[in-house]
Amino acid sequence: MPIPSTGSKYTRFHRTRCQTCSLSALCLPLALGAQDMDQFNAIIRRRAPLKKGEALFCQGNSFSSVFAVRSGSLKQVTLDQNGEEQVTHFYLPSELIGLDSISEQIHPGYVIALERTSVCEIPFNHLDSLAEHIPQLRLQLFRSMSKEMGDDRRMMRLLSRKVPDERLASFFINLAMRFQRCGYSPCSFRLPMARNDIGNYLGLAVETISRILGRFQQQQLMAIQGREVHILDFEALNTLAETQGCQLDQARTRTSSDASA
Amino acid sequence: MPIPSTGSKYTRFHRTRCQTCSLSALCLPLALGAQDMDQFNAIIRRRAPLKKGEALFCQGNSFSSVFAVRSGSLKQVTLDQNGEEQVTHFYLPSELIGLDSISEQIHPGYVIALERTSVCEIPFNHLDSLAEHIPQLRLQLFRSMSKEMGDDRRMMRLLSRKVPDERLASFFINLAMRFQRCGYSPCSFRLPMARNDIGNYLGLAVETISRILGRFQQQQLMAIQGREVHILDFEALNTLAETQGCQLDQARTRTSSDASA
């Protein structure tokens, strides 16, 4: 561990700047000029990383900031009044948390780290006033929200029309694309969430998840042991997922060794 | 037919102003001052009403405007590549259409009038520049999008965890609240959509919808004939729907008038 000169063990997080963040091209500051980026950087608050299982905030907490995932991953869980919990979202690096809370000013669910995770806090009132003066930022904010709405629609289609195999295929293709987007290999990664969470999220029993995964392995679509995932036949999985318009940038499955792009 | 003095048969629609619109308190201009309202009113384009079955736009059309429903109702339908269609949304008066298209700049589905329907067109680039100078409008836009995201989450919960009876109950409660919001009776209304659309939207077969409706009538929860709906026991239906935080403003079914927390 490098020893920071100024004291606090979190100094290095406070030091982190959007300008040097590897995700800045994917995150909100996307397409911001140097000067605007400075302004944006100024309103960000860095936080000590969350431990696995720790909550970023709780259901019912009042909303004041959105958060950008810097590293790690989180899940959003909503408790209904019978105490049933529903996993409604997973968040990966560069993605924004809390956009769904602006309307009610209350967080509609828990957001919990699935592993050691760090996030940037972006106070919403500051973000809003910055959006007033930086059209690029405003547009990007609209885009982010709009994109999330589109994703939600896809999820609704998945839940209401797809059979379990298709759901799980969609889920993995979606994860793969998002991992690729932030620089990881799309075909080899470690699942951040438990089978339980996947099942809950996809509206399926855990047992069903297990059985389908078994089937996927038999069919040589993927290799899984524990949480270690290797997608062997991306095309076939994608076809099964019926994911239209989904394109793997570089590392399309050549049924061979290129999986680690 | 009244004869408009200026010629075009659509003149009266062009005349309509936000200031005199009964929905202005629910729609985007919500909470705008008189002057801001003027500016907002200036960018709106009125349109000739759509006939039943007519498309406001088609899937794949490029996006340039959002629309506010003035009267009538519409459905959003997405066609996947196998030609399967999925109803993803219903739009009632005062609600905004097209917010999910900002990100891709392409409409992800057809939006089709369920009855004679009129809408206001709001060019998005104008809206965005107006949002730059009117913080209230910007915030309202963020809120609208955020609210839609929250609604989507609820829908996802409905689809992945609720049994058919609960889904249909939720659907009716939701409709009732939205009708009430724009001034109609929450407990007596005419369904704008076909059973088919409801089933598709809720991820259920039409036959299932029919059977459950039959059951609801037996249980005295509601009276339905054709598309004419009367909710007889709002509380019971609401309980069944497990709709938390849903409050009927005035006309709560007073089986016991205290249910309001």
Add this chain to the structure above:
DNA sequence: CGGCTTCTTGATCTCGATCAATCAGCGTGG
């Protein structure tokens, strides 16, 4: 190493999709 959670595998059973047929509503045109 032991106790816990997480994951897998097997057996049963239920609920809703599907198929099939009939009925009702409604707009159209003779």
Add this chain to the structure above:
DNA sequence: CCACGCTGATTGATCGAGATCAAGAAGCCG
């Protein structure tokens, strides 16, 4: 104005996929 024909709605009967129940295996943590 009524008969026709279409689409949309209801009702019945059957079947299968996935939830559920139950048990065992494998990680994973202190």
